[in-house]
Amino acid sequence: MDRVLILGGGVGGTLTANLLARKLRSRIDRGQVDITLVDAMGAHVYQPGFMYIAMGGEREERLARPERSLLDAPVNLVVDTVVRVDDGARTVVLASGAVLPYDYLVLSTGCRILPQMIEHFEEEAEHFYTATAALKLRRALDEFKGGKVVVGIASMPYKCPPAPLEVAFLIESELRERGLREKSEVHFCSPIGRAFTIESVSEMATPIFEQKGIELHTFFNVDAIDPERKAVLSLEGEELPYDLLVLVPPHKGQQFLMDSGLAPAPGGWLPTDRNTLRVGGRPNVFALGDATDLPLSKAGSTAHFEAPVVVEGIVSAIEGREPAGRHAAYEGRVMCFFEVGDGKGTLLRFDYEHPPKPPKPNALWHLGKIVFNKTYFHTVPRGRV
Numbered sequence: 542m543d544r545v546l547i548l549g550g551g552v553g554g555t556l557t558a559n560l561l562a563r564k565l566r567s568r569i570d571r572g573q574v575d576i577t578l579v580d581a582m583g584a585h586v587y588q589p590g591f592m593y594i595a596m597g598g599e600r601e602e603r604l605a606r607p608e609r610s611l612l613d614a615p616v617n618l619v620v621d622t623v624v625r626v627d628d629g630a631r632t633v634v635l636a637s638g639a640v641l642p643y644d645y646l647v648l649s650t651g652c653r654i655l656p657q658m659i660e661h662f663e664e665e666a667e668h669f670y671t672a673t674a675a676l677k678l679r680r681a682l683d684e685f686k687g688g689k690v691v692v693g694i695a696s697m698p699y700k701c702p703p704a705p706l707e708v709a710f711l712i713e714s715e716l717r718e719r720g721l722r723e724k725s726e727v728h729f730c731s732p733i734g735r736a737f738t739i740e741s742v743s744e745m746a747t748p749i750f751e752q753k754g755i756e757l758h759t760f761f762n763v764d765a766i767d768p769e770r771k772a773v774l775s776l777e778g779e780e781l782p783y784d785l786l787v788l789v790p791p792h793k794g795q796q797f798l799m800d801s802g803l804a805p806a807p808g809g810w811l812p813t814d815r816n817t818l819r820v821g822g823r824p825n826v827f828a829l830g831d832a833t834d835l836p837l838s839k840a841g842s843t844a845h846f847e848a849p850v851v852v853e854g855i856v857s858a859i860e861g862r863e864p865a866g867r868h869a870a871y872e873g874r875v876m877c878f879f880e881v882g883d884g885k886g887t888l889l890r891f892d893y894e895h896p897p898k899p900p901k902p903n904a905l906w907h908l909g910k911i912v913f914n915k916t917y918f919h920t921v922p923r924g925r926v
């Protein structure tokens with residue numbers, strides 16, 4: 542029997558499990574293949590919705606579904622926390638003490654956010670990378686009566702690169718709608734020399750910052766927060782006072798991947814082949830989604846486009862042939878909606894060879910994102926788009 546073990550029931554793991562179950566159905570029915578997914582929470586969370594808890598009236602309870610309800614029947618689900626992978630023995634050890642053997646391993650355990658890595662982050666800064674934090678930011682915005690808003694990025698890489706820009710744009714729009722704009726300044730801090738890592742997106746976003754009167758601070762790598770003077774300090778020596786500080790927290794890969802020798806410290810990102818999605822040259826271990834070290838957006842859409850390639854890698858190995866067809870290799874495909882405020886959005890669509898050419902922001906792309914959010918649980922994880 543070929544045992545496929547998938548770690549993580551987020552976008553990448555759930556979609557991979559369902560696509561594999563469909564491709565390998567007859568072998569599963571004959572008892573030749575077993576597909577098991579392990580997830581610590583047993584629930585699938587739609588994280589892009591967190592931003593809308595802070596900025597758009599979304600509610601936490603609408604953003605999660607039981608993992609079992611999203612998985613095709615032939616996929617076994619184990620709700621437990623992975624503590625170690627023994628690559629030599631081809632086993633995975635769970636917190637309960639259970640040991641699961643595998644022939645093929647899929648690593649899709651996403652990443653951790655670590656606000657505690659920056660002193661005073663938790664008392665002083667707001668963020669929107671968990672539902673609880675997003676609700677706290679919403680309350681802080683409700684109480685805000687004008688002053689200096691600073692939106693920044695504590696360190697790279699982080700999930701959903703457009704998200705902090707979107708939040709800066711949405712906060713600015715909200716302040717205008719609430720009549721607080723005249724009494725406020727909005728600042729955006731980018732760790733690099735422009736507004737966004739991808740040049741064409743920077744070219745689209747920079748005039749929006751100018752038009753909205755949001756001050757863009759480039760080369761601002763967050764070094765420290767001074768709670769007494771209410772200022773955020775950069776490694777480059779700049780100091781920005783704030784009344785409301787919104788910071789993307791530091792991100793890392795999962796600790797167990799570092800402990801298992803699969804992902805190097807300090808980041809914990811899995812060394813992943815950009816085309817085959819195999820990890821560290823191993824023929825039977827694949828990674829997708831936020832867990833990889835690929836120089837691409839850590840985005841649900843990245844995992845979405847990677848999953849069929851992982852599936853083709855495993856199915857072809859089980860069938861004893863080379864990967865073939867349009868999912869033989871991952872070409873770096875990503876697609877993200879991008880809110881710019883005032884009910885408008887744009888779209889970033891790109892791959893390794895073709896940088897995005899974002900269309901002029903309009904109401905349709907904003908609506909596209911809202912429809913995508915509302916339909917997500919019926920589409921992406923179930924493999925229907």
Ligand SMILES: Cc1cc2nc3c(=O)[nH]c(=O)nc-3n(C[C@H](O)[C@H](O)[C@H](O)COP(=O)(O)OP(=O)(O)OC[C@H]3O[C@@H](n4cnc5c(N)ncnc54)[C@H](O)[C@@H]3O)c2cc1C
Pocket residue numbers: 548549550551552553554579580581582583584585586587588589590591592621622623624649650651652669670671700701704795797829830831832839840841842843844876877878
């Ligand atoms: C505020 C915000 C806005 C975003 N906006 C967008 C957007 O507009 N578009 C977009 O494409 N993406 C967006 N993203 C990013 C997107 O949510 C992630 O990139 C995506 O969820 C990654 O999928 P994944 O499968 O790699 O990891 P996840 O979806 O994070 O899933 C990882 C799973 O692994 C499980 N796990 C972790 N460790 C263990 C363990 N030790 N044992 C067992 N299970 C474990 C977790 O329980 C979790 O279910 C956004 C994210 C945030 C936070």
